[in-house]
Amino acid sequence: MAEIYVQDKFSDSFTGNDLHAMMTMIGLTDNFSTQEKAMFHIKRVFKAKPGQSRKVATLAYQAAETYSGAGQRGEFSVYFNPGTTPGEKDIVVLQWA
Known part of the structure; x- marks a missing residue:
């Protein structure tokens, strides 16, 4: 199984186009078959x-849900660390299976 790992940093505050911007960032322009x-x-x-x-996790979830609902992506999970568990704080992970 190949793994693609990309790290993005959000330094600007979010605006009314948050969902569109998030979808643009996570959208992969591919035409892979289901297999x-x-x-x-x-x-x-x-x-x-x-x-x-x-807030970032919610936006990532909404964007992933939109892609999955359109049949462009499969199952996904979103998780984050707001600082209540050990590890790097304020990290959001969107994972596609």
């Missing part, structure tokens, strides 16, 4: 401003 999609594990890691990880 080929199962071969990749794609993980997007976002670094949010302090205290904004839940």
Whole structure:
């Protein structure tokens, strides 16, 4: 299984076009067949401003849900660390299976 790992950093505050911007960032322009999609594990890691990880996670979830609903992506998960567990704080991970 191949893994694609990309790290993005959000340094600007969010605006009314947040969902569109997030979808543009995580959108992969591919035309893989269903069989080929199962071969990749794609993980997007976002670094949010302090205290904004839940908002970034919500936007990532909404964008991933839109892609999945349109049949362009499969199952996904979004998780984040707002600072209540050990590890790097304000990190949001969107993972496509």
